[in-house]
Amino acid sequence: MSATTGEDVRATRWETQRGFDELGRPLRDLTFCVVDLETTGGSAAGGSMITEIGAVKVRGGEVLGEFQTLVNPHTAIPPFIAVLTGITDSMVARAPSIEAVLPDFLDFARGCVLVAHNAPFDVGFLRHFAEQHAYAWPRFEVVDTALLARRVITRDDAPNCKLSSLARVFGSATTPDHRALTDARATVDVLHGLIGRLGGLGVHTLEELQSFSTRVSTAQRRKRHLAEALPHAPGVYLFRGPKEEVLYVGTSGDLRTRVRSYFTASETRSRMGEMVGLAERVDYVTCTTALEAEIRELRLIAEHTPRYNRRSRRPHRVHWLKVTQEPWPRLSLVRAVRDDDATYLGPFRSRRTAETVRTALHETFPIRQCSGRLPAVGRGSACALAEMGRCLSPCDSSADADAYAALVTELRTCVTGSIDPVVATLTTRMSALAADERYEEAALQRDRLATVVRSVARYQRLRAVAACPELVAARRERDGRWGVHVVRHGRLAAAGVIPAGAHAGDWVQGLQASAETVLPGPGPLPAATAEETALIARWLESDGVRLVHLDGAWTWPLDGAARHLAQHDAVDASKRSVVPFDERRSLAPVHQPAR
Template identity: 75%
Template sequence: MGSTRAAGATAASRHGAQLSFDEIGRPLRGLTFCVVDLETTGGSAEGGSMITEIGAVKVCAGEVLGEFQTLVNPHAAIPPFIAVLTGITDSMVADAPSIEQALPAFLEFSRGCVLVAHNAPFDVGFLRHFATAQGLAWPAYDVVDTAKVARRVITRDDAPNCKLSSLAQVFHATTAPNHRALADARATVDVLHGLMERLGGLGVHTLEELQTFSAKVSAAQRRKRHLAESLPHAPGVYLFRDERDRVLYVGTSRDLRTRVRSYFTASETRSRIGEMVGLAARVSAVECATVLEAEVRELRLIAAHKPGYNRRSRFPEKVHWIKLTDEPWPRLSLVRQVLDDDADYLGPFGSRKAADRCLAALHETFPVRQCSGRLARHAQRSPCVLAELHRCLSPCDGSASADAYAAVVADLRASLLHHADEVVATMTARMDDLAADQRFEDAGRLRDRLAAFVRAATRTQRLGGLSRCAELVAARRRDDGRWEVHVVRYGRLAAAGLIPTQAHAGAWVDQLRASAETVLPGPGPTPAASAEESEKILRWLESPGVRLVSLEGEWACPIRGAGRHVARHDAAQTSRESLVPFDERRSLPIVHQPAR
């Protein structure tokens, strides 16, 4: 594939030489933390509970920068058991400031800090609730929950639980927690520092790594995050390789570096991918001009390398086709390969079951012969059972005229390539008859056969419309104002690029076309690319904002094509699946419907 970057810019000049925080992460040792604790009259601010005390400690690099403490008048009686637990009584808070006075002072104290709390959803939830009630803008805090972190690094051998009092003993806190806000905040500071020491030994050194840290991610897996450091922040394809340089996994992303980094964090939960990362020795990348180019390259690389950890698109050649043969007495045949033999093909089908269902629908509608092998023009054989049932015109015994048989084949060919009305009408009438006789299971089988045909014919007609175009050039304006351009030849992506800001658009597109891949079409509905590649291109072409720049050939789908009937079958399938229990739904066939 030709890929033009006419400006000739390097990755460094495109993205800037200075690294962002997202690239390098924010080291924990350089951050300022505000460790906060609250005392309240109950467990829920939404339920009417009030704050009675706020305590906070601001700390950076192990040094205390300041402390904040205030009682808060709840303007309500403190429940007796809360007073016993905290030691805060009604008389103590009688002259204390209200939350309307205390909260703005705390927000100013904690401005620019990473907020830390033990069981953070409780404390942060109260603070946010009252900020909203007062109409105060809630700062965009990064939040660290020491209880959550502790549950990932503290074992039963360390402490029986992850309560603040237990962790304070584990880390030898200088202040014992006692259900008073400032004392508990001071104890949480010591717990935070103790946890950070342990996390450092596990390879967690930045806030971003801490926020995605999970015990499910092994230390060996986290240590491999350096594999992403050389990748650009750009769309493209990434390839995980093992020590022998074999490709383990291929993926695509709008941002290569950010996506690959996620494989070494808790955001990646697939066990097989964790196994793959354990085997990976390096990650290579192919930077692409556009997202569509990246998606197409991914498909081609998966098909070429067949990586063991990719589950889809590995074997595009393992598909099925329904073939209408070109012989004196044509017939329908299920084949695995498209040949240059002047036959008509329907497909491709991802499974044999779908192909068989579609074939059955066609045989239900058109009485062409189902026997194998070639028949002479003037055959003299014994008729089969299908002929006796009047489901075949029986050319084998000479009872069918060539003209009558040719007329049926012409209708069959039209249904494959141009319209689906005859199949839909025939199958629908038979389903209605079966339903009237209360033979609902038989009607359901015909429904599934008809749906398989409609989807296959829609796919073939859509792919054929694009693949007949010798060249199609289209462009779309991105959010950043630049235009992405794609050159498509016979359904294959031949070139992709971004028009430079100062370039003459027409001249640049001409240059892109001249450098594009030469494509020689083969036979069938997908003569130069896999069906998946052509369908990705179609989805992009049909997306909002795409403009045709030039076209050689005719890009069209038949006005009476099978696509008119797809929506009804999709709606029926969705309705059926909604009635199936979730555990049984996994056994249903999955049908991939191309966008229209």
């Protein structure tokens, strides 16, 4: 009697996973342990006990061994169970208890794929008693013949998916009779019958067997060969159609495993099934780090605009708010940033969001909302907003030029620094509306405030990274090596992993020398898309990142919008890793990463 150690379990899992990656684990080469239990009825958690264990070990259709034993439940067997199974109290009185039997069964099944009809029941009992008696439970992979049958067998084949019905369908040489070994033998025949039927549908490996679903068409499964040439490496993959057009771009830490999943039931999106049906080839680009893969994915999506990618297809179709440069400045909604020293806020993915932020800013700063240019001396009449006190009214010459200029300066400061005036204004209005029980209007103010905070914080993050001519940072990858990224004006210019034994400082200098030359974007705009720079900013803020070199200063304002993010429930914190700022953040470079 022996128990599996934790170290043995880890070794078994590693060897199994490695075999799958390299060999594909065809079903004909696997050893299955088909098991069946008889119990006192009910569930293990409810106090039921095992009365018999039967198992058959098979590989490639050949029976390698059988295991059978009665088990003393140390409790009376209910009469109806005794009638059903034929197992009585007298038969199990001298049988070994489960704590004596279980180690022998685990040794018999070790290294096999467990198979059972209604596997959650049988495997659940075995695992329950293994945990109860402190026996290490091997990480068995499990196949449930009942579940497979429900996906394959039709009503024309059998009225139901009971073991007795399936045994008749597949012509089993053994008739199930509610005894453990007999039922296990019948389940072996059912398993072989199901594998034979699934083989005609293109299911030949354990992964395909476990994930088989009628949602995946035969034609879709037959295209799994498209993944065979891909490496087990991080990178970007591109599905191409019959005219060489790019249908879909994705990224993964393991290209081959991820692309294979598109041909199994693990991919449940209907549009992906349609895409795979059109695909003729899968191209790939290997990457050294996960961040490089994500950024290459964004660039390829922007370049090819694949029809089956829903995000990032048109990164330049955005909106900006611009504080214009004219005698009486205003907030203008524009589609592009010019290198004109004006103050911009954005980018906004939708016009609606931009207009929401503009409305919130107008509520705090009563500058003019009319379009068109105004002369230095207005000659018009006051508008309705002026009469309501929501505009200083430069159009009728009643506005003081200095006061208006001071207000515009406050607005520009709000965009680039503190948004406290906006927060104070909207919070006051929200509280007043709530006090008047005008809750829907108060909720509107709350959502508007959250949109402003989120938008300004995002802009300030992008602006800070874009302002750096060069920033080099490193973080340990999963394999323990240091991944290094060179960022210039918010664009990834180079990426790599320091080779083992290399001098880190010399290697990083070489990476810098070979990095892409990047010119700054116009105004506050990064030299990359906003989405790329946001990815870089999020990576820079993640745990374990070390700055290697910094040209310029990477700083955020002391009283910037980031410090308000945590105060608004509407902000989705899972999409940002922004640290609350209690002081101005100035990051000093670390000249050489650890090797």
